[in-house]
Amino acid sequence: MNLLSLFCVFLCLTPALAIWPRPQNLTTGSTPLRLSSTFSIKFSGINQVPSDLSDAATRTTNFLKTDKLQVLTPDRGASSSSAVHSARTLSSLTLKLNSGATVKSVSSEATQGLGTQDESYSLQVPANGGSAVLSANTALGLFRGLTTFGQLWYDLDGTTYTLQAPIQVMDAPAYPYRGFMLDTSRNYFPVTDIKRTLDAMSWVKINHLHWHVVDSQSFPLVVPGFEEISQKGAYSSSQVYTPANVNDIVSYAAARGIDVMVEIDTPGHTTIISQSHPEHIACPEATPWAQFANEPPAGQLRLASPATTTFTANLIKAASSMFPSKLFSTGGDELNENCYTKDPQTQQDLASQGKTLEQALDTFTQATHSVLLDAGKTPVVWEEMALEHQVQLNNETIVLVWISSDHVAAVAQKGFRLIHAASDFFYLDCGAGDWVGANINGNSWCDPFKTWQKAYSFNPIANLTDDQAKLVLGGQQLLWTEQSGPSNLDPIVWPRAAASAELFWSGPGGDVRAALPRLHDVAYRFVQRGVKAIALQPQWCALRPGACDVDA
Amino acid sequence: MNLLSLFCVFLCLTPALAIWPRPQNLTTGSTPLRLSSTFSIKFSGINQVPSDLSDAATRTTNFLKTDKLQVLTPDRGASSSSAVHSARTLSSLTLKLNSGATVKSVSSEATQGLGTQDESYSLQVPANGGSAVLSANTALGLFRGLTTFGQLWYDLDGTTYTLQAPIQVMDAPAYPYRGFMLDTSRNYFPVTDIKRTLDAMSWVKINHLHWHVVDSQSFPLVVPGFEEISQKGAYSSSQVYTPANVNDIVSYAAARGIDVMVEIDTPGHTTIISQSHPEHIACPEATPWAQFANEPPAGQLRLASPATTTFTANLIKAASSMFPSKLFSTGGDELNENCYTKDPQTQQDLASQGKTLEQALDTFTQATHSVLLDAGKTPVVWEEMALEHQVQLNNETIVLVWISSDHVAAVAQKGFRLIHAASDFFYLDCGAGDWVGANINGNSWCDPFKTWQKAYSFNPIANLTDDQAKLVLGGQQLLWTEQSGPSNLDPIVWPRAAASAELFWSGPGGDVRAALPRLHDVAYRFVQRGVKAIALQPQWCALRPGACDVDA
Structure with missing residues (x-):
């Protein structure tokens, strides 16, 4: 981790990466990266990819095309236009199992019993384009990682991009029951x-x-x-x-x-x-x-x-x-x-x-x-x-x-x-x-x-x-x-x-001040996906993180 | 007004007539009546029916077909089935202007200025079938009356009916501004x-x-x-x-x-x-x-x-x-x-x-x-x-x-x-x-x-x-x-x-206890018409007027 990315763990995370829930470990850079128009999700070294996992990959790919979530700033990303359009492209995301070999389905792991599940995953999105890698011990871990991958991106005039490559995530839940x-x-x-x-x-x-x-x-x-x-x-x-x-x-x-x-x-x-x-x-x-x-x-x-x-x-x-x-x-x-x-x-x-x-x-x-x-x-x-x-x-x-x-x-x-x-x-x-x-x-x-x-x-x-x-x-x-x-x-x-x-x-211990901009992203993304989440604030506030805080 | 209908002004109104707002004067009977399958809304003696008024009549006719609002009782009206299906039919509603002659449009009356408007109307729905009559001094009055007419009916297996004919309404607003x-x-x-x-x-x-x-x-x-x-x-x-x-x-x-x-x-x-x-x-x-x-x-x-x-x-x-x-x-x-x-x-x-x-x-x-x-x-x-x-x-x-x-x-x-x-x-x-x-x-x-x-x-x-x-x-x-x-x-x-x-x-002076069943009807009717009104109570309560009152 270089100094800039360390800096970004604390200051860049909130407004610019719409990940919810917050990963246990996240490092980001400051390189623009966009998804290739032929972006795809692949599986590597997994015998018999469970159909519920491949379905999840298909849904993720579709959301990357349809979310059209603009960054929540007054210009909705327009000032980043040249950086975005000249950015390197990410051609694929590759899913790997740490153990290799066969894997149970997401469904069977989801229902196998509280505390027996391994939902951990790690995700690397390189800054120089090429392929991102998502690895986990289980199909359920890969599923959680896919969800995270789907939250890294904004849309600008039809281009799906991030300004914060490289992105590294190491993640696992604090508690087994989230209901x-x-x-x-x-x-x-x-x-x-x-x-x-x-x-x-x-x-x-x-x-x-x-x-x-x-x-x-x-x-x-x-x-x-x-x-x-x-x-x-x-x-x-x-x-x-x-x-x-x-x-x-x-x-x-x-x-x-x-x-x-x-x-x-x-x-x-x-x-x-x-x-x-x-x-x-x-x-x-x-x-x-x-x-x-x-x-x-x-x-x-x-x-x-x-x-x-x-x-x-x-x-x-x-x-x-x-x-x-x-x-x-x-x-x-x-x-x-x-x-x-x-x-x-x-x-x-x-x-x-x-x-x-x-x-x-x-x-x-x-x-x-x-x-x-x-x-x-x-x-x-x-x-x-x-x-x-x-x-x-x-x-x-x-x-x-x-x-x-x-x-x-x-x-x-x-x-x-x-x-x-x-x-x-x-x-x-x-x-x-x-x-x-x-x-x-x-x-x-x-x-x-x-x-x-x-x-x-x-x-x-x-x-x-x-x-x-x-x-x-x-x-x-x-x-x-x-x-x-x-x-x-x-x-x-x-x-x-x-x-x-x-x-x-x-x-526990999350800060509501830092969380609010990401929660706005959640709400706006949900609406894009057909779930009628409410506005937590006037859109003016959603576009200006912190400006409507009680002490701002 | 016979004794039974007088009785009904006080006791039958609330659960069985889904009119909102409450008319100034309403009398009802206890005769079942259903709409003819060829029910239509007609105009009588009005030169050049304003298009916004005829459009309103068309919307009313459509709602009578599509509302499908079941009565809010546990059996949703099933026990009235034979009464409903053997009831006389109402073939039409006729709209008349008290003054006859020409009439301004609903639109022009709606915007002509606070306090200059006449929204009064009277409505007679006979018990013996035939035609109902709606009369008013203005197109705006006829429009309000159409709204009331559209609220008199429930649906049972595709039949649009009331159990409370004859119905007489004399109505006008208490205040000119309702916003x-x-x-x-x-x-x-x-x-x-x-x-x-x-x-x-x-x-x-x-x-x-x-x-x-x-x-x-x-x-x-x-x-x-x-x-x-x-x-x-x-x-x-x-x-x-x-x-x-x-x-x-x-x-x-x-x-x-x-x-x-x-x-x-x-x-x-x-x-x-x-x-x-x-x-x-x-x-x-x-x-x-x-x-x-x-x-x-x-x-x-x-x-x-x-x-x-x-x-x-x-x-x-x-x-x-x-x-x-x-x-x-x-x-x-x-x-x-x-x-x-x-x-x-x-x-x-x-x-x-x-x-x-x-x-x-x-x-x-x-x-x-x-x-x-x-x-x-x-x-x-x-x-x-x-x-x-x-x-x-x-x-x-x-x-x-x-x-x-x-x-x-x-x-x-x-x-x-x-x-x-x-x-x-x-x-x-x-x-x-x-x-x-x-x-x-x-x-x-x-x-x-x-x-x-x-x-x-x-x-x-x-x-x-x-x-x-x-x-x-x-x-x-x-x-x-x-x-x-x-x-x-x-x-x-x-x-x-x-x-x-x-x-x-x-x-003023309306009783929340008496109003609630009618307000349930409003909410259920709105949902039927595509407006996502909320449930005010568990459906169990909506079907049993009074049963969920604080002192019931």
Whole structure:
């Protein structure tokens, strides 16, 4: 590394290289370089290139032609015109496996299990033209590197260029879990919306879709053997996810390096199952709802009923077999005690078994988790299951912290691995006012709006010992959809959800001041690719990095 | 009116008739009625039907075929199937002018001047089939009635029906000004976005687009004789509104009963003019910006300079001649004194004329307003011009109250007519966090988010005497676009902006509990028509009026 490129690591990176998330190690020069009009991506020494990897290379090549992302300066690059047009050309990018020989597909690596994956890669783009080289130990690593390669370039009058060759990247994620959660129960999202979201996620190296597929309001998942639940519980016969849809989504995700962790939230958040199975639901649609649930409608699985427990375990077994992921969430949030107190059958079940409600919850949870463990899967739960209830969770259980980031230490203290998903940093739905009716002055329960800066500045290991810090698997932003649907999916999520993508790929400590210009690039690039990311600032500010900072 | 229909005025209206805004007088029955497959809209006794009115009839007919809006109940109308399919059919709607004879076009009436318009109409839909009748005194009234007629119907398996015939409507607006403000300077919106917004506005009888077309960040308006301003001050040569674009927008709006009130904000909010005319701008892009402006970049017209005053008056004259509206806003908000204190030329100009800054502002304002008054136009200003400065405003000047609804009474006390646009009720951009950079914990300056309920519950005559109440022309919701652009235009505006549409058409006192089901209909109908209105609640709630109310 020469002195100039060292200088550029600190000062040139931000405005001029639209890479997101920030690589662990990046060096750049100051030589203009453009892509040849016959630029191509090649594979070297790989027996049987997996089709999902070659497809990814094709998509990258296409984006290099279609992105047309102008540099975000007032002149949009015009002053670099002669440098760009006289620059040497890069004719190709060559993908190599460090190990050579055969390689698993991106898809199989994406779903093979948290912490077993190698996403590292290295990328060399020479200043003198010729060919760039991307190498990795795995197809998944090559896939991540392709994503980075696709972010090195701007467009000027049809020429795809960088002013910062040579470029060297050595990269690997700080955390194995980088997620995004989507709720498809409160409002339904067509498969095309989910696939577009998966594309966007992959562009910022998010590797998990936490699919909160069902809830109290609707049950769109068509589970083999349990079709009656969605027949009666989906909003309509067209607002469902069939097994074929799930296959489609899961395959699409895996080919983009994304594992789909589905959640069947239990025993709360299950009201709509009463439409097909009234025998399994306590306090269905009970009123006033506020006494029976955190939001309407009330209704929970009769956790003390042996029949309901068996039904639920079988449902979870059937649902989990639809997904290749090793992760499966059984939920477990916001259990309402009053619902069970007022449910004669639950009281009778408890009495006949001589159990407390907490003991029944333990039995219920053991039953639903054991079908997952038997299938070689890892149960994932919301924090209450670890912190508020008397449930014996398997040591391998992963805990999603959602109520408050202040609860992270308590979960770690219990020795559980955890995923950051705290409402005070990561909830994308906060700040849109209260959505319950007849409440003129109601505000969002988790006001204020959680900005990208807020998520970006989160410290994943705050208040943790070094040993506890090892329990942090990563984190995610989340979209609960009481006030969202296909109409605002893109703008409410993007580019905000890129904040946690960088936090958990690049590691904490990123500077919002330096990040903003790159995040503008993310937003403008997403729009070019058909994802309706919002403007974070007036375009005047986007074109002038730093000029709209609070202290500028 | 029989007893049943009287009953229905109070209890049947809300869930079953998707009319928005609420008519002044509506009676409904309980007889099913469906549209004939050959349903048509006819004109009776009108010499030379204006083409914009016949176009509106064609659009209405098309929407009746394409809306496919299912009733928002869990069964989506299935239980009414036999009633619907055995219902009598309505073969036509006949439009009549009360006066007969010739009629002006919708467009000419829309732009002829505030308070001179007659938007009243009456509509009779018989229960026994045959033909419905819409009558009005003007083409504009017929246009409003057509909009209402288009909202009476649901779809069931391809049949367009109502269960509530006969329907009688007598309607007229409570206020002459029902607006929506769009800022196209902070971020640019293509003409197609503006036209789609005009369509949506017309569907809820909003009759003014307050077009905040330019500001400090960009100057997209191509003004004849002043082309250099947009050449240097638009974000790019494609992010402009040419005179042809303006004609297109103004004509499109007028044909939909909408007058376009353009704003050239002066003397503040004009930084970008320094790109083409540095001689006219004080403190251009001065830093730290917070000392010179409320948001970056700083820069204001040199109001004490005779040359700048002449330049501005000529610019306003040229810009105003692009728009047929009788209303023109010269802005006048957020003038920063320090900018002028630190500007040597302004200080010199003031000294040579022996004027205070306020006296210079008065001279400047007289000059810019007199070109409007000479052209038969009414100047419109932000509240500071009436409340904070020593400016002699013409009595006809209209004041936009924006800082706080608490300032309404002070404006009225000065005898000015006013338009409600207060940030504490009507700002659509609030609640999205702070947008200035490097500010991790910054919140929106006007937190929290302004819900539709908040706007809907506003009292336009609070703290006003009866005489002062007559000064209230109406009101509007506003979208400032520091954090918005084409990606989120629809979802951040709709259906929220329908709240003020009903408030100022139907008059205050509407009940949010009764309004919500109709507003769901608005949102679902907008989506059917290609406007991406958001979900206000989970679909479960939308299908069950009242079930998700805070006290349900």
